[in-house]
Amino acid sequence: MNRMKNKVVIVTGGAQGIGATYARALAAEGADVAIADVLDGSAVAAEIEAGGQRALYIKTDVTDQDQARAMAENVQERFGRIDVLVNNAAIYASLQMRPFDQIDLDEWDKVMAVNVRGPFVCARAVAPMMKARNYGRIINISSGTPFKGTPGLLHYVTSKGAILTLTRGLARELGEFGIAVNTLAPGLVLSEGVIANEAMRDTLTAPVLASRALKRDQMPDDLIGPLLFLASDDSAFMTGETVVVDGGSVMH
Template sequence: MQLSGKVAIVTGASTGLGRAIAGRYAAEGAAVVVADINDPEPAVAEILEAGGVAVGQRVDVASEDQVTAMVAEVISRFGQIDVLVNNAAVSASLKQQPFEDIDLHEWRKVMDVNVLGVFLCIRAVTPSMRARRSGSIINIGSGTAIKALPRLTHYVASKAAVHVMTRSLARELGVDNITINAIAPGYFLTEGNLGNPEFLALQRDIAVQNRSIPRDAYPDDLTGAAVFFAGDQSRFITGQILPVDGGSV
């Protein structure tokens, strides 16, 4: 019960890595807000059935008004926000293609969700965390931003922005005892990635071959790092980018 008494918002938590993190947080004693643009209730029901505490919030993280309303609702319900996990992102649905073929609308959508959404969520929770002089922010970046994967320029650029934002904000938030770190996953077999057969065929075998631990990666492989950064054992760690990829980076 490493997170007992904490309140955590996990964005993009209706499926995939976010859902796994939300479930693990609840199992560790946190009250979890499952935030997603898609229906969060199945994930909430799963947590409640396992004996955890969870509520759902339907939110588009790229909307300032919706993010502000979500945070206000969480504070009204629970009185505090201890942990924010910025996991929501456009990723699995993207097609690998030369950079000059990327549609401008798609580029802007990726940046709006993957970068602006992270910024808006951090900005919205910061006043509450500052008032209590405590908080943990975990951004989900990507190993692609470290290894510079080609043919996904918009996605790679967006995750690189998340990494640098993490390091920059650590300098601003540390004075208020707020930590901010990023986890950089490798290629995980999430529902979204399994549902994109073209991307799966291109990436799965290569990802496994490049790892020091040569096996597939599953959402549960990430949750330990997410618990660590949310818990009291990491209170003197901030501004770090942690690859979780079986030793690929």
Template structure:
């Protein structure tokens, strides 16, 4: 389904990002993977036959450098961008009035500003492809108002709003922009989340139980395909029915 399409995945070194890379590689995509964790990222790139780019989403200069690499890759076009890179400082236990200002700013720098700048860097190449697709990885925490992680919730809510605005700005160039909003997934990246919150999700889903990354990567792969343009601007809560949108 994705053969011949060049796709960049940020935050691809582990967790959901690595699983997205594996799914897209299996569907024939020409992959570029980006992450600040260089050793782990290169291992995933080697596994999936991808090219790896070191990327710090909190550093505008790093994003500009990644954009230069993108422009020189292959034919200088990009068919898909998955904005998966993010940080989740404080998940599971910090009341809103105890969040440090530096911690809040760091979450916004990486999750919101970093996504904006990465999208800005990639957009000329997405336009050149004639069928560009952007998938933003949000979170259903911003749909149900999860407590005690306000900086993360706010950042993911911002991604949802950005998705809708970008869909209108980029639609005339036939670039589709969507977001997926998973709940807690069973990956090495969520091992620090308190057990009570894992239980809340497992017991509260319409389809009870834990959710593995592979259950949503097929949705992401479709959203990156040429046939997904009619879904532009949508936020899809791919969480086995924990939140209905």
């Protein structure tokens, strides 16, 4: 219950879905949690505080450099430190699957802005605070799709492939400051958003299940253990790596 005791964690996109699962799990292990999201995360923050941990919701557009910097400064001022950044905010479940030549360019740009620019901007915002203490954990959330080339979602697949290389580059640049950077890559998770997107769920569920060594649906709670491993000192000498959690659909 104390793997994250006295740690301060920022979870982007933590107002709902898998991000909220991350926030609750980190708090349950003793972390104080800041939720950075364009959606209202005050209910999740209140829930965490009711459980005995400090929490803070900061409305943040992760693509906006000024908002990200203000968010990091707010967390630093409130909690006195930033130990972990979970770059979870992303566009996925709201997307409609379609051939690549039918993807609207504005939608492509929006996916790239949130899914790639967002983690870059947020990592840059927290880096000075982490460098000052010679300690930090940055966890970038990718996906199993870059390993498969999942059709019908080229913008999403491309963006999550970029996260793999973003992680490696950041790990090289930040290692000398005691900051570890790793990627968590979930498979198809039955999150709130996926359940609501019936077309996506119906298209992907059967082939994904067939490809898995462990023949069951993946739930948000399946990601808690791997996330805590990467966020805690259990992974202290690990950086630049990608941990795929998908029931054995992808093995690399």
